[in-house]
Amino acid sequence: MQHTQEKWGRPRDDVYGPYDASYLNSEPRTQTLQPTVTGTSVIGMKFNNGVVIAADNLASYGSLRRFIDQERLIKVGSETVVGVGGDVSDLQTIEEIMEGLEISESYDEPAQSLTAPNIHSYLQRIMYKRRSKLDPLWNALVIGGFKNDEPYLAFIDLLGTTYTAPAVASGFGSYLAIPILRKLVDREGDQQNVSKEQAVDAIKEAMKVLFYRDGRALDKYSLAILSKKDGKPDVEILKDVRVENQNWSMAKQIKGFGTQDE
């Protein structure tokens, strides 16, 4: 006979064993506390008629070169490209969100134009909302496009921090690529004196330096060139671009790790 009320209606301990309350003492539900599969830097710069953005095709699992065909440049709408660094599963979430955005935008008839500043603002709100839920999308984003026919380039990180600049880069790129890009575009307005070819060359040079010095980088990358042709936006995404003219003769000078005879 069960004398105490809290036992009433519960499985009998002598038949089923005592109640297993261990799940109540387990850890609370956790969100992403660190990224797992990651992409490295995204870099971008403006030129007189548009924007260039590049991101390599590597998705690393820690230091392992896990996937070598990860596309990290997403075209959104007709005239904007978003480059994504950081966690790749969160990249896929952002891809889905952008797809949903394109679909809901196309409901309106006639549709409003969806430009880089609109997408920048929307992504910033999403990134900040997620960080405020203590469940950030672990990414750094570079948004390139046009605002009123002028080139537009912006950066957002996983906290929702954001800025626009004539040259932006995430991760290792902010140390290694920014100085190279700023030789051409140091301040807002400098892009007026930079041609498309100069910008593409500078980005290629920066991708080369990143491949040399960033252990999570790949020599295969995608390059998005957004420009205005006859006043209309033109988006060209070059895939499987290679880092050319590599010179590893300095490699044997590097000492301090790896197998070395001495």
Place this chain on the structure above:
Amino acid sequence: MFRNSYDNDTVTFSPTGRIFQVEYALEAIKQGSAAVGITSDTHVVLVALKRNAEELGSYQRKITRIDDNMGLALAGLAPDARLLSNHLRSLSMRQQFLFDRPLAVNAAVASIADKAQSNTQQYGRRPYGVGLLVAGYDEKGPHLFEFLPSGSMLEYVGSAIGARSQAARTYLERNFDSFEKCSLEQLIIHGLVALRDTLPQDKELTFQNTSIAVVGKDTKFTILEDDAVVPWLDKLDSTSRRPQRRETANTNENNEEGETTDITEDMVDNTESTESTNSTGSVTNAENAEDDNANANSSAEGDNETDPNDRMED
């Protein structure tokens, strides 16, 4: 006595395919005072006639700002319009917050039209008793939309809703081909002339009862009221008189809106404005006031001007 057994809710069609509650809602718009909207290829202008419930009372606002790029004029139940304009304001703010861009006019009107439509298809709900002229400017240029409780949204070059608005529409139809290239000033004057055509014979546009709003290219939505409309009314007087157009307008009005008792009652209902231009002076006014009382007693015909129950429609 005749009783319509198909008008108790919005979800039942009559055998002739009508939904009476929706049609009654459209009648509520005609009880409200007139509002007129016109577009050029750069601007939209709204003008509206305000009413005051009683002589010492304030005038009911007829034009509401939604955002810098959009606003609306209402005819019908003002509280319903408030609900809809609050909805539009929050949509507009959300668009600005999420996408850093103004709300497109067609998207805005489609949103409230959907709200209105769902009221015509769900049991236990009633249609909105208000019509709106939504004026806005977006990347596709200036837009003027007419919103109705039936859920319809139509874009116009020029439109008018509210009491006696047929007179204004007649004016707009006669002149609409000149609107496209109008300057803002000409457009406002066209609007005021159209609005003036809706007035009963003894009433005039005054700085108290007239609202003007403009929005367009490089022009944020701006409402002109009270002292700010005085120069426009002066311009109106200097550009055009109100000659025989009155008669034609009144004829239209009676034929097409089926309001038969307006003219006489309107002539009597002179208590509204103390600065009335009535040259016969206070003796006449006193007499009119008496007539007015008599009228109120016999107002079962359902005309709007003197029935206190109808004051809620603006």
